[in-house]
Amino acid sequence: MRREIPLIITTVTGLVFAISYFIPHMPFGNSENIFGEWISIVQAFAIWLGVLNLVKVSIDKILSKKGDAYYSYIVIISLGIMLIVGFWDGLSGLYADPPYPVIDDSTSFYWIFKNIYTPLTSTMFAMLAFFVASASYRAFRARNFQATLLLIAGFFVMGGRVPLFDLMISGITDVPVFSHFADWIMTYPNTAGQRAIMIGIALGIMSSSLRIILGIERSHIGGKS
Amino acid sequence: MKNSLADRSSGGIICAALITIFFFSGPLHSQEDLVSLSVKKIAPPSSLLATDHKYDNGNSISLSWVPSIDDALMNNPIVAYKLYRSSNDTEPNLIAELPPGSSYFLDNGVSTDNSYSYSVSASTNAYEVLSNRTESITPQSEWINYNKKYLFLMVMIISGAIMYFIVSAKRGKELFVRKIAGLEAIDEAVGRATEMGRPIMYIPGIQDMDDVQTIASLTILGRITRTIAEYDSKIFMPVARSLVMTAARETIKASYQAASRPDSYSDDMVNYITDEQFGYVAHVNGLMVREKPATVFLLGAFFAESLILAETGNSIGAIQIAGTARPAQLPFFIAACDFTLIGEELFAASAYLSGEPMQLGSLKGQDVGKAIAMFFVLLGVLAATVSAAWDIELFNNLLDNLNELFS
Amino acid sequence: MANTISIILLILLGLSLVYVLVRTLKGNPIGRRIVFLYVAIAAAIPLFMDLEVPLPITTDVRNLYDALEKLPDGSKVMAAFDYDPPSAPELQPMAVAFMKYAFKRDFKIIIMGLWPQGPIQANMAIDEAMQDPEIAAKNLQYGVDYVNLGFQSGNEFVIQSMGTAFKTMFPKDYRTTPYDSIPLMRNIVNFSNIDFVMNFSSGEPGTIQWVQIAVDRFGSVLGAGNTAVQAPQVYPYLRAGQMVGLLGGMSGAAEFEKITAEKGKASTFILSQMIAHAIVIILILIGNVAYFSEKRKKK
Amino acid sequence: MSLILARKEKRSSMDIGMFFAALLTLGIFSFLYKDNPVYKVCEAIFVGVSAGFWAITYFFDNIHKKFWLGVFPQEGDSPDYWLWGGAILGFLMLLRISNKIGWIARWPLSFIVGATAGLYMMLYFVSNALNQVADTMMPIVAYASDNSVLWLDTFGNFIVVLGVVTGLIYFFFSKEHKGLFGTGAQVGTWFLMITFGASFGYTVMSRMSLLIGRLDFLFGDWLGLF
Incomplete structure (x- = not known):
């Protein structure tokens, strides 16, 4: 039972989605939409599963009393505040007249989004700018022909996509040669390479989808074939 | 900012406004008044045809009509075509307004339970003129979408090839897989770590077990840890997902048993750090600098952290073998690592090392797909080039057939 | 004044790189923190300058603009916001310029998001566009001239179901107005009633899914603004005509601001962007010069 | 080409929210010096707040707006009973938290995996392969409207065809890379490297933009220096 039902579910849903491409009639055309709605709802529950997991892991850490337990308190407190504020704002918005959404720019939830969430997540990613520069200085070496090609292409794209190289030659010509060249790299060799990768991946996805639908690949239900 | 269409409609507005001012300088009239007065009215659109839209679930009807003869490019009096629909002979409703020049509309707000009739009007700023009403029509739901017959054929050919090779591999047919550069280096890299007496670090990406790349990575891990067990080197593996931790422990344990060294295995080899991307990276970075592994494996699904990890590994002078199927992260691996498995190579490597017939068979099936793709690319290029240059009938026909096949 | 000081500082910064080169050549490379400092200074100084960079318009941006220009005034355009705040520096300027352009053309805008943060970013873009006196004078009405359907979970399955009817995935807009009582949505059932889809995307779900489903399955016309990380991956779609145009990263945003004549943040950021690229290029060069001189010594 | 003088408007607005935002920004950046408690606190806040944000938006936009109002409509609409299917699967998903009956979460998981497999199989085949x-099946030689040959475009077309074919050869696993086939694969890797180089250039562009956005916030929005 533990194995068979999931396998049947996988096969049936997989077939419905693949076949409705060719058979628009009931039940395929409709079940595709109903299944789509279900997935939307299941994903919302999955996010809540993630939250529960986070709480569980944090409480485990607090109970184990390791040095980092400290931070787990902060995780739980900030999560708690966000949930309380969110539900408060969301529910009062629903019953207000006219109703307003939880993300309305008058709510405290929005205030936290704008002043806490946004700077934290943006800065987290902005740090990558520093790491990319440091990696460029320390790791990007033309150690063989392939790496050299990579560096050269990167060079012209970096210098051509912004008017850097074109400003340097502005004394010689007014034609944005490097901008055009960067454009050319993107439209021709880059497209060719990406396309080869794309076709390969598409075939890979086809074959693994096929294995999943036919029940040969079972790692998602925790078993080998 | 302005385009011809904008000019056209604003021209129409001005024209209609002028007509209105010229004829009616009195108080505002209602629409009926305007139409009833003896202005030279525009001609209505004609030959409205409502047909069931083919190959759908019975939720659309296509409408086509001949535009009003007054629908002109310059000084167009017509500002819009308005479509009215009446379901089961009830009062007609406005369902769409289309710009001048339109002659087609797909009404997808219908169902097989009702019958519908339509009319279309050409409207100026002042009034509108209606076409005849169509006969009642009930949309049909079709069983098979014949528009997609070639697509179906192609899917069947490629799926068939994949299935065929999986089955023949299962029956014990030997399938060849070429050597993959990074894999040749594994033994050497493990050997070097043993000589130097330093550990080996293995990072399986930051995705969970539902990502194919993570699964491929764990397959490779199984093979690597076997060599490690044989050489009696040390491995440590920080992971970002608890499920991956469980799976990795199982994998390593099995490898140590297979190498007949079950006592050397311990659960401490694999540690869960945190799900949080940068928290994980910060920890792994610190670990790398402290433990100074001689060899680092970075195989799996990587995101923005790839460059931080690869650079740190490079700075401690480790041999690095990396692989991912995410194109945006590959440049950092190629630049900072000694060997990189590019895209599909990661999966091929896992199939190659696993030796499982299912994996090898589907790899071979995919190759058939690639061969077909290459064949059609070359054939199509030939046909298109010849056809464009010399207009030879044979090649023209070939090109037409190919285009139909791929439409 | 600020310009002169900034330029002097940049020149000094450039000169100090000679020292970095010498140190690196001697086999004593500078530490990470110094590299970080260089990047921070190089990106920050140009922000204080009042200089505009001349930008040639690339083909992909021009193609997108031309496609938009060809739409009749008052066309129904869907704007899909699939990004979150970290990508806002690249995508928000595009979104703002697009909104300004679209409102001036009287396009009817339908907003939605496959990322929960998307519709919030959309509201911000609208607020900024509304500051424009020409747009403010139009007195645009929510629900008539534009609507925000909000976010829906389900990733690509959302687009898939929208192919039959938008209402299945968005029974209410983000303010919980029922779909059928929104005047703008009354005549819109699914993609066949939409003239153009514009997608702002920083990853998946995003442009790739819009191409695969909205374009290839349901026949929409798609233009997109992408973060630079994602842009190279969508070029094959662009060439195959599955997308009409693309705004790639900050430079794409600045070009779009220029071509629509809606100058905004990207136009001021592009100078910083340029200097930052210069620093990275120089750092790579220094690293490689040192690498090769070391290699020669070993021989 | 030359630089043109442009005018910028000065802006500065100091409110408590801005102050918090700036503080947290600096807190995260402090990691660049070294890993420290301030960074860790910011990171912990980040983890908690972002989980909370996702949970709340998914709750109101999906569970409430789609499911709840779908099965218990407010005015006149008929309820959509099909939606219960999704809620049941979603509930089963939550059981994963339990060790005893966690296995039942495989049902909704299989549902998602199956649906994704079926959908992707077709989508990727059509958009990314077909x-x-x-x-790529195009005429190599490009002509202008007056029938003269456009050499640059012709060269570009040739490059695309060559790159696609050799790239596919490189990803061919069931044949040894030897002889002509080996040369093809070799050329294929060159194209892949140029592709990755372009990707690298664009990644640098993207990352720098993110930093510029933050610096603009710190110096412009917060301190009002420009």
């Missing part, structure tokens, strides 16, 4: 092959 359409790409179809677009």
